[in-house]
Amino acid sequence: MAIDPSAVDLAVELAGLRLANPLLSASGTFGYGLEFGALTRLEHFGGLVTKGLSLEPLVGNPPPRIAETRGGMLNSIGLQNIGIEAFVRDVLPGLADYPAQVIVNLFGYSRDEYARLAERVDGLPGIAAIELNVSCPNVKRGGIQFGHDPDQLSALVAAVRPTTSKPIIVKLSPNVTSPVELGLAAKDAGADILSAINTVVGMAIDSRTRRPLLATVKGGLSGPAIKPIALRIVFDVARGVGLPVMAIGGVESVDDVLEFVLAGASAVQVGTALFRRPDTVEQLVEGLRQRLAGDGVRSVRELVGGVELGGSPP
Amino acid sequence: MLCYCPAAMESLSAVERGALVVSVEHHPLPLFTLRLRVEAPYPSVHPGQFAMVQAPTTLEPYLRRAFSVFTLQRAGESVGEGLELEIHGKVIGPGTAALAAAVPGRTLRLLAPLGRGFDLSGGGRAVLVAGGVGSAALSMLAEELVARRVEFDFVYGGRGQSDLAHGDRFGELARASGGEYFPVTEDGSHGERGLVTAPLSRLLHQGRCQRIFTCGPDPMMKAVCSLAEEHGAAVQAALETPMGCGYGACLGCVVPRRDGGLALCCRVGPVFDGREVAW
Ligand SMILES: Cc1cc2nc3c(=O)[nH]c(=O)nc-3n(C[C@H](O)[C@H](O)[C@H](O)COP(=O)(O)OP(=O)(O)OC[C@H]3O[C@@H](n4cnc5c(N)ncnc54)[C@H](O)[C@@H]3O)c2cc1C
Ligand SMILES: Cc1cc2nc3c(=O)[nH]c(=O)nc-3n(C[C@H](O)[C@H](O)[C@H](O)COP(=O)(O)O)c2cc1C
Ligand code: FES
Numbered sequence: 001m002a003i004d005p006s007a008v009d010l011a012v013e014l015a016g017l018r019l020a021n022p023l024l025s026a027s028g029t030f031g032y033g034l035e036f037g038a039l040t041r042l043e044h045f046g047g048l049v050t051k052g053l054s055l056e057p058l059v060g061n062p063p064p065r066i067a068e069t070r071g072g073m074l075n076s077i078g079l080q081n082i083g084i085e086a087f088v089r090d091v092l093p094g095l096a097d098y099p100a101q102v103i104v105n106l107f108g109y110s111r112d113e114y115a116r117l118a119e120r121v122d123g124l125p126g127i128a129a130i131e132l133n134v135s136c137p138n139v140k141r142g143g144i145q146f147g148h149d150p151d152q153l154s155a156l157v158a159a160v161r162p163t164t165s166k167p168i169i170v171k172l173s174p175n176v177t178s179p180v181e182l183g184l185a186a187k188d189a190g191a192d193i194l195s196a197i198n199t200v201v202g203m204a205i206d207s208r209t210r211r212p213l214l215a216t217v218k219g220g221l222s223g224p225a226i227k228p229i230a231l232r233i234v235f236d237v238a239r240g241v242g243l244p245v246m247a248i249g250g251v252e253s254v255d256d257v258l259e260f261v262l263a264g265a266s267a268v269q270v271g272t273a274l275f276r277r278p279d280t281v282e283q284l285v286e287g288l289r290q291r292l293a294g295d296g297v298r299s300v301r302e303l304v305g306g307v308e309l310g311g312s313p314p
Numbered sequence: 315m316l317c318y319c320p321a322a323m324e325s326l327s328a329v330e331r332g333a334l335v336v337s338v339e340h341h342p343l344p345l346f347t348l349r350l351r352v353e354a355p356y357p358s359v360h361p362g363q364f365a366m367v368q369a370p371t372t373l374e375p376y377l378r379r380a381f382s383v384f385t386l387q388r389a390g391e392s393v394g395e396g397l398e399l400e401i402h403g404k405v406i407g408p409g410t411a412a413l414a415a416a417v418p419g420r421t422l423r424l425l426a427p428l429g430r431g432f433d434l435s436g437g438g439r440a441v442l443v444a445g446g447v448g449s450a451a452l453s454m455l456a457e458e459l460v461a462r463r464v465e466f467d468f469v470y471g472g473r474g475q476s477d478l479a480h481g482d483r484f485g486e487l488a489r490a491s492g493g494e495y496f497p498v499t500e501d502g503s504h505g506e507r508g509l510v511t512a513p514l515s516r517l518l519h520q521g522r523c524q525r526i527f528t529c530g531p532d533p534m535m536k537a538v539c540s541l542a543e544e545h546g547a548a549v550q551a552a553l554e555t556p557m558g559c560g561y562g563a564c565l566g567c568v569v570p571r572r573d574g575g576l577a578l579c580c581r582v583g584p585v586f587d588g589r590e591v592a593w
Contacts (some may be wrong), residue, residue: 031563038326039425039561051565059576066558066566071373073558077565080576223376275559276368276377277423279330 001296008292009299010285012046014244014266015192017129017167019046019101021285022300023257026248026271027052027105027131027171028077032091033098039278044285045100049269050087052107052133055117057083067204067213072223072250073272074202076216079107084120092126101128103169111146111159119163129166132156132191135173135198147173147198150185157189167192169246172237174200174226179233180240187243195246195269196237197230223272224250231263238264238305252280254287264305326428327357328561333367333424335416336398342476344405345447346414350424351389353396359383361455362431362552362585366560367401368423369412379409380557380580382451382529383427399426402480404447428560429584432550434458438524440466441517442488443510443538445530446477449484451552451584452529456487465492467522469513471534475504511537518545525549532593539588549588555579 060080134147199220230249247265485495497505542549558564
C-alpha cells in the first residue's frame, strides 16, 4: 500500500490561501525569513510568517528575555521589530525569489493601527495573507486586549476587514477560558482563518537568587511543553468554529504535524523547534512526504480532521 | 536605537552538521573538554566565534547551548579526514551536564561558526584576561596572536587552582609570543593570590598593554573594562547571555549598550568593544 513519495500531494488550501505544503515558520521564531537562507532551504517552506510588525519600529523588552524551562522556553521579547515600512522596503523584495507564501504578522496598539497596517500591505503582491497578533502576552497594552474579549475582537476584525482583500488570519490566545468563543467572534466579523496557539503565559524563578528568570517576571511559554494544550484548542476550534485552522505549538516531529492535522489543522506552523534546529521545517516537509508515502496516503488533505473518536471513552 | 536590521546584517557563515564525539576529557570537576569531529569542508572559524551544541537529550535541555570554539584542527594528515573541534566547558546545569556525559562514538548536532569574533585589526602589545572557563573564548585568539607575532601576556584568574584548566597551554602560548603568564587565584592555591585586576593594572602602569581581550564572569569583565578605560587601552570583551538560537532568530540575547540601545549578542557580538556595553 506504500506509494511513491513523489506521488504524495502535500498542497493545501485555506480560504484561498494556497500553500505548496502545510508547513510554515511561526511568527517571531524565524525573523523575516531571508536572514537565514544560509541555514535552510527556504524554497521548501510552504509559508513563512514574519516577526510581529508594527507601524513604528519597537525596541522590545529589557534582558533577560528568555529562560529555558523543562521541554520549552519562556520569552518576553516584547515585539522587537523593524517596523512595517523597513520590512516592505528592505526585506519583502528579497522574499519574492522564493515560492513560500509570505504572511505578515501584524501588531497594533489600537484598532486603527491594525487597520492601517493591513491597508499598508493590501496592495503588495508579495504578501499572501495577514495574521493578526491579538495574543502576545509580552506587551503591556494593545494586542492581547483584543484577543481576550469577544466584543473587542469582533470590533477589531470588523475594522480590518474593509481594508484588505487578503485572507485574514486571527491568531488565538490559549490564555482564555473559551478559544472557541473568540474564534466565533472573529469569524462573524469576517476572519478567514484561525491560527492557534500563541504562547501560554508562564513564569520561572531561580530558587537560589530568589529572582524571576525574566526581567518582565512573566512571559510566554512555547515548545514541546505546550503541545497538548495547543492540540486540545486546535481540536475544539476546528470543530466549533468552522474556519480553516493553522496549528501552532511545540511542533518538532512528523508525528506532531500529523496529530495536529488529525485534530483539524490544514496547516502547521513551527516555532521554537527552529531555535534548536534551523532546518526543522525543511526536515519536516521531507519527513511528512516519506511518512504519507509509507502509509499510502495520496494527499495530506485526506487526513485533516480525521481523528477517530468512535469507541473512545466519552 | 535598533541594532537589528536583517538587510544590514552580515550573512551567516555557519553550517548545520552532525559532529562525532571523539572524546571527553574530564578536568577536576566541574570542567570538561569535549572533542568533536566534523566533516570537511568546514567554514573557517575566527577567534572568539562560538558554536551552538545540541546535548544528547531530548527535552532537558531542549535548546542548544553556546560554547566558544576552543580549538580547531585537522583530524588527520589530509584535509579530507575532516576537522576536530574542541569546546571547553563547565558543568552548571542540565545542558552542560549532558555534554560532559557525551558518549564517544555518538553524534551531536552542531551549528557553527557563529557571531563576530575578536577584531585583530588594531596594533600594539596585548593582554588576554580570562576568568575561569571564559578562557575558552581566548584560546584560538592566543594561537592567532602567536601566528601573527603579536606579543601578549595571559592573565588567568579563578577561585582556586582547579579553575585554571589548560593553564599550561595558555602559559606556553603567551611565552611563545614573547609575553608572560600570570595565574591568579582568590584562595592563593596557585600563582598570585587575589583578582586578575591586580596584574592587569601593573601591566597597564608599566605601559605593557595597549589592548585587552577578555572573557569571564560579568563583574570581572566590568572591572577589566573600567581599568582599560582609565588607562586609555582598547578593550574587547566576549559576552555570554542566555541564547535561544545563536543565529539571530529568537531576539532573546540582547545586550544593553551605553547609548541606550540593545544589541544581539549572537550576531553583533559575542565580542563587544568594552566601552560600548552598559555593564
Ligand atoms: C557566546 C557564548 C559562548 C560561551 N562559551 C562557553 C564556553 O566556552 N564554555 C562554557 O563552559 N560555557 C560557555 N558559555 C556559557 C554556556 O552556554 C552556559 O554555561 C550553558 O548554556 C549553561 O547551560 P546549562 O543547561 O548547563 O545550565 P542552565 O540550566 O542554562 O544554567 C544553570 C544556571 O546557571 C546560570 N547561567 C546560565 N548561563 C550562565 C553563564 N554563562 N554564566 C553564569 N551563569 C549562567 C543560569 O541562570 C542558571 O541559574 C557561553 C555562552 C555564550 C553565550
Ligand atoms: C521568541 C519568540 C517570539 C515570538 N514572537 C511572536 C510574534 O512576534 N508574534 C506572534 O504572533 N507570535 C510570536 N511568538 C509565538 C509563536 O509564533 C508561537 O505561536 C508559539 O511560540 C508556539 O509555537 P512553538 O511552541 O512552536 O514555538 C513568538 C514565540 C517565541 C518563542
Ligand atoms: S540567541 Fe537567538 S537571537 Fe541571539
